[in-house]
């Protein structure tokens with residue numbers, strides 16, 4: 300188990316460049332399976348989950364060539380479909396959440412797709428019904444092996460477009476169905492589609508490969524199936540969750556930080572949500588400038604004066620992946636906030652560790668926590684903790700960097716899943732952080 304030692308209480312300063320988006324990369328990498336031509340992808344983050352998926356693709360027979368930092372070419376012209384029946388596939392496929400998105404492209408192109416129960420964060424139930432209901436609508440036969448927790452879909456005669464209203468706007472579910480539908484016969488209409496920037500990017504990439512998808516950016520996608528897709532070049536957006544993490548880091552450590560080249564237009568309500576906590580998020584060209592909040596930050600009020608409530612919602616709502624960060628920075632705000640994590644039922648339990656550090660939080664139920672901010676009148680105290688999931692992990696790291704004394708965070712593999720070379724990048728802006736093993 301990897302461990303960070305963090306000496307907190309130091310101001311940071313300087314510039315930080317966000318990595319490419321983890322959740323976009325996972326979709327885009329799966330899309331390389333849709334063509335036998337070469338696909339070049341730039342700005343791929345060097346993080347554990349993405350490297351696991353690249354390794355899975357290699358084992359499936361994709362030719363992978365590294366062209367430079369973050370740039371790779373992929374060619375899926377001689378796949379080894381037998382790998383899908385192997386023990387190795389069960390290990391590779393179960394190692395991350397994003398692997399689920401190989402099913403759609405494999406089904407669309409080869410008429411069959413399998414996957415063991417995918418990995419990813421243990422943050423509550425993470426059903427896959429939306430994915431498979433979508434494939435069934437496109438004409439696939441579905442089977443599930445309960446003992447082995449192995450999912451399979453087959454359509455030996457190909458897929459046929461249909462209208463579908465998704466039960467929920469699932470991010471990976473929508474990506475999976477879109478990737479199957481681009482090669483189906485006829486028209487597929489997906490209503491209640493997820494429309495995160497990750498999906499907008501995926502649809503744009505697929506269109507540049509020859510697909511015909513309209514409605515991109517909305518929750519109504521229309522896909523005219525095509526016979527074949529070709530190669531393309533695609534560049535992954537900066538990671539909006541990393542950008543939000545650095546906003547939180549700057550505020551909580553009262554540091555002046557510039558986050559470079561954020562692609563502001565794709566950040567949706569993220570800047571406005573941090574501003575609700577009184578944090579100054581300034582747009583400077585395409586950078587975000589966070590001044591040192593020397594006098595702290597004050598939670599804004601609603602018009603009727605009721606307590607500030609920050610909750611998650613499918614895009615264009617506020618992403619659930621940033622709520623843990625909102626929660627940690629609320630512990631030092633002037634005022635109180637109700638954090639409501641609507642989507643996942645086990646993502647707030649990490650507040651125990653913050654309470655240990657001296658934060659004033661009432662965990663009302665698994666979905667809601669009330670945070671009463673200290674306004675920096677009392678500093679959090681260093682402690683030893685274990686990172687339960689990726690976003691709780693980065694939130695605890697932010698708490699440790701703001702705390703008095705030296706903290707230890709175990710299980711940092713969770714953080715490495717999604718944050719590239721984090722200690723070097725944080726050290727470069729003045730953080731005292733050491734990887735112990």
Ligand SMILES: CC(=O)N[C@H]1[C@@H](OP(=O)(O)OP(=O)(O)OC[C@H]2O[C@@H](n3ccc(=O)[nH]c3=O)[C@H](O)[C@@H]2O)O[C@H](CO)[C@@H](O)[C@@H]1O
Nearest residue numbers: 322396397424425467468469470471472613619620642643
């Ligand atoms: C690899 C990847 O891309 N992972 C992201 C993806 O996971 P993933 O695609 O697995 O998440 P889904 O969008 O399927 O669903 C997330 C959770 O929200 C619930 N739900 C979803 C939509 C909805 O309208 N109502 C609702 O209640 C689901 O039941 C589930 O518990 O999207 C999540 C939601 O943004 C993010 O936290 C994950 O980081």
Ligand SMILES: C=C(OP(=O)(O)O)C(=O)O
Nearest residue numbers: 396397419420620689690
């Ligand atoms: C929950 C997340 O990731 P995953 O879906 O890969 O578990 C996340 O990125 O916050």
